[in-house]
Amino acid sequence: MKLPRFTRKSLCIPYAVFLVFFVIVPMLVIVFYAFTDQNNNISFSNFIKFFSDPTKLSTIVYSLVIALVTTVICLLIAYPIACILARSKLKKKFVILMLFVVPMWINFVLRINALREIFNLLASIPSEGDWWGSWLTGANYFKTVVGMVYDFLPFMILPLYTTMMKIDNSLYEASADLGGNALTAFTRITLPLSMPGIMSGVTMVFLPSMTNYVVSDMLGNAKVTIIGKFISNYFGNDWHMGSMVALVLLVIVFVSTWLSGGFKAEDNVRGTNL
């Protein structure tokens, strides 16, 4: 009997097994639950209910907005930092980068709890008629977004930094040589070449911030409901509706990944999709 030959392809077997059991099978289970009713008969009632219910749609819009605002703020903060870090001649810039990344190593529930306490402290600052304290106490959306930005900022900085590090410095020299000023250099070199970094940063911030309901529960006093919380609520009692919500989220993720070009295997994307 001939033994199967060990080839490089065989190295993929563990990953393929992982993929089947932890990605494909669970997804099929979600699809199954989404399109069945309590008695496991095929049914589209969850689908119809979902898209005819304004509260579910507005929750999705809310999550989209929170995620969008978070992403934009993260980008606005992270881009200059990554730019400066990548182009500076500092020898110890690794240390500065670490300062942004180290919080990621601390348990995130702990950090959000700490942020909650900081907000409590800030709200106790005396003001005329206590407008500040009462505003901050009730500003659930504001606090949620701050928490999200705080939580996801490193995920934006890292891919941006790695792509910008790889931009060849001679391009800037050439730009200066040919008469381009700093703005030209930025719009013609930095921005286009850091696009893959922006894309992967955006994907890594946008998608999780749609579902991270721990932040909205802790900082928004559970008055802010995002889609992740919805799914979790439904999974307490009604797996079928919960699966439908999860499936809709999956479709949103899929579309936004397609739009951001996440499926293209470009050379310059390599290493930026962390």
Added chain:
Amino acid sequence: MKRNKTRAVSVALAAMFLTPALGLLGGCGSDEIVLRVYNWEEYIDEGGEGCYDADFETGEPTDPIIDKFEDWYAKTFPDRKPVRVEYSTFGTNEDMYNEIKLGNEYDLLCPSDYMIMKLAAEGYLEKYDESFFDPSIETNYYIRNVSPYIQKKFETNAGLETPEGAPRWSEYAAGYMWGTTGFVYNPEHVDPEMLESDKGGWQTFLNSDFQRKITAKDNVRDTYFAALGVVFEPELKDLRRQFLDGVLPQEEYTRRITAIFNATDSETVAKVEPVLKNEIKQNILGFETDTGKADMVQEKIWLNYAWSGDAVYALDEAESGEEDEDGNVIEGSELFLNFFVPDAGTNLFFDGWVMTNHVNLDGTGETKHAAQAFVNYLSRPDNAMRNSYYIGYTSVIAGENLEMLGYVEDLYACEPDGETETVEYDLTYFFLGEDAEDGQVTITAEKENAERRQLYAQFPPKDVLARSAVMDYYREDASERINELWSRVNSGELDEWAIIVICLCVAGIALFAVSVKFGGKIDFFRLKPKKGYRLVEQKRA
């Protein structure tokens, strides 16, 4: 011939598959049995230094109750196989239910009242043996020691209107802990008299004096219950007046308020929804799961809707601070919180031990015997005290010789010294049953403690229980109705400006993404060249 061959193959295959299974069964069946217990997190004494029966002078830690049970079982039933407890925990009734439904195997569970009903109705549970309820057997600690009041609640399904032929709790469940719900409040900001007035009670949720200073629970059952209290407070108060005037007997009164607090028909839901969504949600700080206790202690909020066990914990925590010689608080806080149960009625809840069908899998009754012995062991007064002290909730155990009274006295009794006001606190109903004449079992306690502090929360007076109702589970269509209500309450409504901003943003990003995707170049600015240079027009292909 061919047929025989197939059979031989299938037998061989079956043998192949069965051998490991048999080996497993044999492995644990031969010398010990495994009892799989599934309980709430932090819901049993896990031993250590701070236990109730630990020796405080030597600081000697005690063993966890589970270890002690295994030893006790081997000693008490020498002719039975020894038992090993496999202990795991869950966070919510719903998590536990999902685990059971998915087919995870546990022998003994500790769900709450409504979940016991649900599991029993769906046929997951095993009845206790008749001998379990025979008080003449020495080791039947449960039936010998359980509070007659609680056992009666179990036997009458606590006044719930159940469909014909629905199982009784007492056949499936043995009580463990119980409590009520109410408000923990900070008397520095909240006037106790106000709470008794028309703006108090359940209406506290709507009281604008406490805007963003009050929290509700982040789960649909408790919050819906509270909202029912708000909406039907006039009816509930009316029933209470009738009860106090003696027009309405206790049994009928309990039945009527239980019906109100369990109304889930669409008419009621439609009535409750606007109150919950537009009034309660706007007035409260938010829905919390476990931040309420800390927020109370920090005085971030003044009122917190809480379970009595959590209330006791919050009260203890708030006043645990230490003072230095000049009376300044140096560690923790020294805040004296109070507990209040609305006059109109409240929730009474139980957690009880139930056996699943899996106890019969071994076919010998050994597992079932061990499960019942486990419940009995936990019900032995000394163990009930340990657990109650560790968890903070109130045990259902009274003790056949009123052993539990010693525990209550230990925690709450005080000698009248002329300075503090004391009262005789009546607990006859709990120790001797509802029908026993009042005044037979009392302890002398601080007036304050008996009226609005730990003693009141942990061992409520008969009057509080008289106006309390148990929650049923939401049956078929009610479940969906309430879930939808909860998701509508949770989700926000959008303002017009928000919608416009959102649409613009989404459209912009989508356009940008699509244009990049289909080959467009990013070229936002036409820039002026540096001084001395000239822009050469590029030809595009």
